[in-house]
Amino acid sequence: MRADPRDAVTPRRPPPNQPLGGGRYALMVGLVLIGLGLLAVRIVNLHVIDRPFLQGQGDARTLRTDTIPAHRGMITDRNGEPLAISTPVVSLWVNPQELPEDTIQRLMLAQALGTDLDQLNERLARFSEREFMYLRRMQTPDDAQRVLDLRLPGVYGQNEYRRYYPAGEVAAQLLGVTNVDDQGQEGLELAYHPYLAGTPGQRRVLKDRRGRLVRDLQLLREARPGGDLTLSIDQRLQYMAYRELKAAVTEHGADGGSLVMMDARTGEVLAMANQPSYNPNNRAGIDPRGLRNQAIVDVFEPGSVMKPLAMAAALESGEYSRDTVIDTSPGWMRIDRFTIRDFRNYGELDLAEILEKSSNIGMSRIVLELDETAVPDKYRQLGLGQSPETGYPGESTGTLPAPTRWSRSQRAALSYGYGMSVSTLQLASAYTAIANRGQRLSPSLLKLDEPPTSTPAIDPAVAYDLLRIMEESVQPTTGGRRAAVPGYRVAGKTGTVRKTAAGGYSEDAYRSVFAGIAPVSDPRIVTVVMIDHPRGGEYYGGAVAAPVFSRVVGNALRLLDVPPDQRSEPVEVDRQNLEPIPP
Template sequence: MSADARGGVSPRRRPPSAPMGGARYYLILFLILVGMLLLAGRIVTLHVIDRSFLQGQGDARTLRTESLSAHRGMISDRNGEPLAISTPVVTLWANPQEVPEDRIQRLMLAQALNMSPDDLDARLERFSEREFMYLRRQLTPEAAQRVLGLRMAGVYAQHEYKRYYPAGEVTAQLLGVTNVDDFGQEGVELAYQPFLAGTPGQRRVIKDRRGRLVRDLAILREAQPGGELVLSIDQRLQYMAYRELKAAVAEHEADGGVVVMMDARTGEVLAMANQPSYNPNNRAGLDPRGLRNQAIVDVFEPGSVVKPLAMAAIMESGQFDLDIEVDTSPGWMMLDRFTIRDIRNYGRLDLAGILEKSSNIGMSKLVLELDEPLVPEVYRRLGFGQSTDTGFPGEAVGHMPAPVRWSRSQWAALSYGYGLSVSALQLASAYTALANGGVRMPPSILKLHESPAGTPAIDPGIAHDLLRIMEESVQPGTGGRRAAVPGYRVAGKTGTVRKTSASGYEQDAYRSLFAGVAPVSDPRIVTIVMIDHPRGGDFFGGAVAAPVFSRVTGGALRLLDVPPDQRIR
C-alpha cells in the first residue's frame, strides 16, 4: 500500500516545462525580420532615393549665397584727377537673439563700437524680436576689426563701399552726393546713376550654425564695377574759381554767388563754382542752400549783360549804322506809365557808346524802332527759354515771354535784361556765339572727344563788331575797367539788376554780374560771374563782379598756357 493510501500527505510535483508553440515562435521571428527589412529599406531610401533631397537640405543649413559688392565708378576731371571715388568700408550688424547677455561682453562690445552700454542695451532690446539690426554703418576696416576681434556671437560684418570726394566743397554742387546705400541723390551722381552704379556679384560659402564663415567655395558671378565718368571740369580752374568766388562773397557780405567758365570753342564747362557750399564728406550741420547748383537750376533776370545780345538783333535788322547817334537826354523817359532811367544824362550816343555807357534809354529807343520783334528771336537762337540738355537734375529752362499783346515798355525792358530769366549756364552758352564767330556752342559738363557743330545764332560780322565794342567797355575809365586782365585783350559787359520778391522789385537788393570773353584775338574762354545781394556798400557789377572775372580769367589763361595778345604800349 502506498504512503497516500496509508493516509500520509505526498509533496506537490511541478510539471515539466512545455516547449514554445510553433506558431508563436514563427510570429516573433517574422516580426523581427519585418523590422529589419523596414530598417534596411529606410536606410536604402535615405542613402539612395532621398539622397539628393537630404543633401540639399543639409547644404541649405551650411551653404550660403552671398552678394559681392561692386564699387561705384570713379568720376574724374578732364585731366584724370579723381573727383569722386569709392573706398571699401565695413558695416556691422547683429542678430539680437544671439548676442550674449553677459554684462562684461556687452560692455566690451559697446566700447569697441564707441557707444554707451546703456544705448547698446536699449537698441538690442528694441530689436529683440528680430534677427537683424545695424550696429554701425560704413566703418573703416580698422575700426570694424576692433569689434570683430572680440569674436562675439551674433555680431557680423558686411563689406560695402563709401563715396569719397577729394575736392570736398569745391565741387560739391556739381558732383552731388550718394546716400548710405551708395545710390546717387544729387548732381552728376544722380544724373548718371545707371552708368556709375556697378552690378553686384555672388559667391557661395560655407557657414556654421552661427553664421560664421567657414570656407569660400566658388564665385558664382563676378562683381562688375560701374563706369568711369570724365567731366569737362579742370580741377585747377575749379579750385581757383571757387577760391575767388568765396573770397568775393565774404568781402561783400553777399548771400552767395556763381562762377561759370566755358571753353568758347567746344562749350565744355571748365569750372562751375557755387556759394554757399558744403562738405560732402561730412554733412553734419549741412546748410540746405548749399545743395543747390545755382549755375544750372536757378534763374535770374540778367540785366545789362544781355545788352550786347540785344544789340546783335538791332544790328541784324539793317535799320541802323554803327555811327548812328541816339539822344538819351535827359537820362530818363516815360513809357506806359513806367520810368526808364540811366545812371545819368549821357546825351547823344552811338551804338558803341550805348553799350559802353550801358544806356537803358538808348537800348529802349532803338528796340522800339524795329519793324520786327528781332530781340526775342535772337534770344531764342541763343538758347534762352530752352533746356541746355546737360542732363543735370533740376536743370532750369528760364523764361522767355511769348510776344503776344506786349506793351512798349515790355519790349523796351527786354532789350536791357528785364522781363526774362536765364541761368548762368545759359548765359555762358549765349556768349559763346560772340566768341565763336556767331555760332553758339551747347554746354557740356562731360569731356568731349570732338567739338560739336554748334548753332548759328548771330551774323559773324556782327559778332566781330560786338567783341570790338565790348573790348572798349573794359578799358581804363569805363565801368568794366576792373575786369581787365594784364597781358590779354578782354571783351565784356557789366550788369546790375534788382532782385525781385513776392511784392515786386526790392529797393536795396541787387545782383552784380559780369560776362566776358578772352582773349579777343582768339577767344578761348567765356566767364560769367554773378554775386547775389552784396551788402558791403558796393553793388554795381563793375565794382563787385568784374574783379572776380579778372582774377579767375587771368589765372585760367595762364594755366592753360594761352599766349598773351595785348600789345605793349
C-alpha cells in the same frame, strides 16, 4: 489530523536552456523583421524621397550664395584727376538672437563701436525678434576689424564700397552724392547712375554655423565695375573759381553766388562753382541751400549783361552800325505807364558808349525802332528760354515771354534784361556766340572727344563788332574796369539787377553780374559771375562781380598757358575774313 507537507504538489519547472515555444519565437522574429523593415523604409525615405529637401536644408545651414560687391565707376576731371572714387568699407551687423546677453561682452561691443551700452541694449531689444540689425554702416576696414576681433557670437561684417570725394565742397553740387547703398541721389551721380553703377557678382561658399567662411566653392557670376566718367571740368580751375567766389560772397556778406567758365572753342564747362556749398564726405549739419547747383538749376533776371545780345539784333537789322549815335536825353523816358531811367543824362551816345555807360534809354530807343520780335527771336537763337541739354537733373530752361503781341514796355525791358530769366550756364552759352564768330556752343559737362556742335546765332561780322565794342567797356575809365586782366585784352559787360519782392522790385536787394570773354584777339574763355544780394556799400556788378572775373580769368589764362595779347597800339583787322592784318 494534520496534513503531511510531503503530500503537496510541487509545480514542474522547465529545465534550463529549453527553447521557447513556437508562438513566442515567431512573435519575436516578426517584431525584429518589422523593425528592420521600418528602418529600411526610413533609410529609403531619407536617401531617396526626402533627399532633395534634406540636402537643401543642410545646404541652407552650410552653403551660402554670397554677393561680390562691384565698385562704382570713378569720376575724373578732364586731366584724369579723381573727383569721385569708391573705397572699400565694412558694414557691421548682428543677429540679436545669437548675441549673448552677457553684460561684459555687450559692454566690450559697445566700447568697440564707440556707443553707449544702454543705447546698444535698447536697439537690440527693439530687434530681438529679428535676425538682422546693422551695428555700423560704412566703417573703415581697420575700425571694423577691431569689432570683429572680439569674436562675439552673432556679430558679422559685410564688405561694401563707400563714395569719397577728394575735392570736397569745391565741386559738391556738380558731382552730387550717393546714399548709403551707393545709389546716385543728386547731380551727375544721379544723372549717370546706370553707367556708373557696377553689377554685383555672386559666389557659392561653405560657412560654419556662425557664418564664418570655411571654403570658397564656386564663382557663379563675376562682379563688373561701373564705367568711369570724364568730366570737362579742370580741377585746377575749379578750385580757383570756388576759392574766389567764396571769398567774394564772404567779403560782401552775400546770400550766395555762382560762376561758370566755358571753353570758347568747344563749349566744355571748365569750372562751375556755387555758394553756399557743403562737404559731401561729411553731411552732418548740412545747409539745404548748399545742395542746389545754382549755376544750372536756379534762374534770375540778368539785367544789363543782356544788352550786347540785344544789340546783336540791332546790328543785324542793318538799321544800325557801330557808329550810330542815339540821343539819350533827358536821361529818362515814359513808356506804358512805366518810367525808364539812366544813372544820369548821358546825352548823345554811340553804340559802344551805350554799352560802356549801360544806358537803358539808349537800348530802349534802339529796340523800339526794330521789329517787335527781333530781340526775342535773337534771344531764342542764343538758346535762352530753352533747355541747355546737359543731362543734369533739374536743369532750368529759364523764361522768355511767349511770342504774343509785345507791349512797348516789354520790348524795352527785354533789351536791358528784365521780364525774363536765365541761368548762369545759359548766359555763358549765349556769350559763346560772340566769342566764337557767331556760332553758339552748347554747354557740355563731359569732356568732348569729337568736334562740338554749334548753332549759328549771330552774323560773324556782327559778333566781331560786338567783341570790340565790349572791349571798350573794360577800360580804365569805365564801370567794368575792375574786370581787366593785366597783359590780356578783355571784353565784357556788367549787370546790376534789382531782386523781386512782394509787389514789385526791392529797393535794397540786388544781384551783381559780370559776363566776359578773354583774350579778345583769340577768345579762349567765356566766364559769367553772379553774386546774390551783396550787402554793404558795394552792390554794382562792376564793383562786386567784375573783380572775381578778373582774378579767376587771369589765373586761368596763365594756367592754360595762353600768351598775353595786350598791345600798346590797336591791330587793324580785315572784317571780311575777321583776321588781323599783318603790318
